[in-house]
Amino acid sequence: MTVSQHPAQPTDPRTVSELAEAVHAGLPTTIADLSSLVRIPSVSWEAFDPSHVAASADAVARLVEETGLFDEVRVSRAPIGSTGLTGQPAVLARREARDGKKTVLLYAHHDVQPQGDDADWDTPPFEPTLKGERLYGRGASDDKAGVMTHVAALRAVRDVIGDDLGVGVALFIEGEEEFGSRSFADFLAQHRDELEADVIVVADSDNWSTTVPAITVGLRGNVTFRLTVRTLSHASHSGMLGGAVPDAMLAMVKLLATLHDDEGSVAVPGLLSRDADHPEQTEEKLREESGLLEGVRPIGRGPLLSRVWSQPSLTVTGIDAPSVANASNTLAPEVSVRISARIAPGQTADSAFEAIEAHLRAAAPFGAHLAIDDVDKGDPFLVDASGPAIADVTVAMTEAWGTAPVQTGIGGSIPFIADLVKTFPEAEILVTGVEDPDTRAHSPNESQHLGVLQRAILSEAILIARLDAGR
Numbered sequence: 001m002t003v004s005q006h007p008a009q010p011t012d013p014r015t016v017s018e019l020a021e022a023v024h025a026g027l028p029t030t031i032a033d034l035s036s037l038v039r040i041p042s043v044s045w046e047a048f049d050p051s052h053v054a055a056s057a058d059a060v061a062r063l064v065e066e067t068g069l070f071d072e073v074r075v076s077r078a079p080i081g082s083t084g085l086t087g088q089p090a091v092l093a094r095r096e097a098r099d100g101k102k103t104v105l106l107y108a109h110h111d112v113q114p115q116g117d118d119a120d121w122d123t124p125p126f127e128p129t130l131k132g133e134r135l136y137g138r139g140a141s142d143d144k145a146g147v148m149t150h151v152a153a154l155r156a157v158r159d160v161i162g163d164d165l166g167v168g169v170a171l172f173i174e175g176e177e178e179f180g181s182r183s184f185a186d187f188l189a190q191h192r193d194e195l196e197a198d199v200i201v202v203a204d205s206d207n208w209s210t211t212v213p214a215i216t217v218g219l220r221g222n223v224t225f226r227l228t229v230r231t232l233s234h235a236s237h238s239g240m241l242g243g244a245v246p247d248a249m250l251a252m253v254k255l256l257a258t259l260h261d262d263e264g265s266v267a268v269p270g271l272l273s274r275d276a277d278h279p280e281q282t283e284e285k286l287r288e289e290s291g292l293l294e295g296v297r298p299i300g301r302g303p304l305l306s307r308v309w310s311q312p313s314l315t316v317t318g319i320d321a322p323s324v325a326n327a328s329n330t331l332a333p334e335v336s337v338r339i340s341a342r343i344a345p346g347q348t349a350d351s352a353f354e355a356i357e358a359h360l361r362a363a364a365p366f367g368a369h370l371a372i373d374d375v376d377k378g379d380p381f382l383v384d385a386s387g388p389a390i391a392d393v394t395v396a397m398t399e400a401w402g403t404a405p406v407q408t409g410i411g412g413s414i415p416f417i418a419d420l421v422k423t424f425p426e427a428e429i430l431v432t433g434v435e436d437p438d439t440r441a442h443s444p445n446e447s448q449h450l451g452v453l454q455r456a457i458l459s460e461a462i463l464i465a466r467l468d469a470g471r
Contacts, residue, residue, distance in 0.1 A: 087183025088175035097168025105197035108146035109177035112139035205433030218409030264299025270355025309409030378415020
């Protein structure tokens with residue numbers, strides 16, 4: 001952990017109390033608005049209906065407009081490089097700073113992951129369902145709760161401080177984060193002046209628990225691609241030729257087995273790890289959070305959190321091959337898989353991809369032909385945790401949660417942060433969020449803990465008030 005070199009004074013207690021009252025009073029409306037957003041199946045993947053993402057953007061824009069705080073609110077799209085394609089709609093708003101105050105950019109995304117098989121859900125994925133302290137539904141947490149954190153924090157600030165804020169506020173609610181943020185760099189270039197800020201809050205991460213907040217200071221990068229193995233020009237009878245002719249499935253299985261050693265650690269030369277201190281995590285907690293089955297051992301080496309924060313990982317996330325139901329006595333000529341690699345902070349995604357590609361081509365069994373395409377890459381990121389904004393958000397979280405935040409890494413990736421750093425190199429980036437270990441983002445039965453949501457909103461409202469006060 002890194003301690004900020006800019007120790008911050010406490011927030012005015014009266015301001016904290018009034019903001020807490022405003023957030024609490026507005027919570028029913030916040031939950032209702034979050035529920036309305038969850039009902040919109042805004043899956044941004046290209047195989048899904050884009051009209052739902054457009055409807056979600058319009059709904060978010062209305063909520064932002066209703067705060068009455070912005071000079072302009074609009075829905076915008078950007079091109080995806082030179083492909084001739086256009087990205088999904090994002091919501092953009094800005095309020096200029098006054099009296100020399102700083103500007104804060106608030107980021108979240110309104111698109112969601114596909115729900116998967118409805119049968120795996122205990123409740124309908126796009127019908128928000130309240131059970132105890134948790135609201136269930138796809139996107140209830142990742143990241144429509146992040147969207148509502150921004151909206152509700154701004155409402156509370158407006159109600160307590162009024163709309164005569166000196167702090168500048170820019171808002172960017174993306175529409176394709178779950179599909180690789182493919183137009184993100186172009187969107188930044190197109191709207192650079194509108195998005196420029198001194199402090200950037202990315203509300204798309206998690207917390208240590210439902211009672212202890214976290215500030216994410218380390219993010220793994222990512223490399224994903226499709227790998228295709230071919231061994232035959234056409235399918236053949238497995239009984240007639242099996243044992244002499246290698247089928248693509250055999251070659252793929254042997255090739256994938258070379259990616260890890262016997263302990264499950266990544267065995268690709270050139271993929272690097274990062275030396276860092278990590279909080280302790282027990283195997284019992286890992287089992288509870290992951291659903292690891294009895295008798296199944298964790299993989300890898302070193303402290304458990306180092307394995308998911310500071311070491312690389314390789315996962316096969318999909319496979320195109322004959323299904324069991326359609327299996328015949330045939331030697332498959334071609335098999336494809338999707339590989340997702342997570343890259344430790346300190347290594348570039350480009351160098352990691354080069355290492356993985358070199359390993360696969362060198363390890364191809366039986367002279368199998370390989371093709372690698374549909375490549376996406378995002379660099380890792382380490383937050384500079386020594387600046388004044390980190391000090392401010394640490395105080396804000398401590399006052400909102402009643403306990404100091406833990407500085408953490410996460411195993412997941414937020415590749416667009418590297419684009420933010422390139423575009424706004426002087427800005428301080430704060431990675432916060434509304435998730436907790438039981439959120440199950442990207443999985444069936446995703447949910448948002450409402451106590452966490454309330455405390456996240458209050459933390460952000462206090463942070464904005466501190467920036468407005470010029471602290």
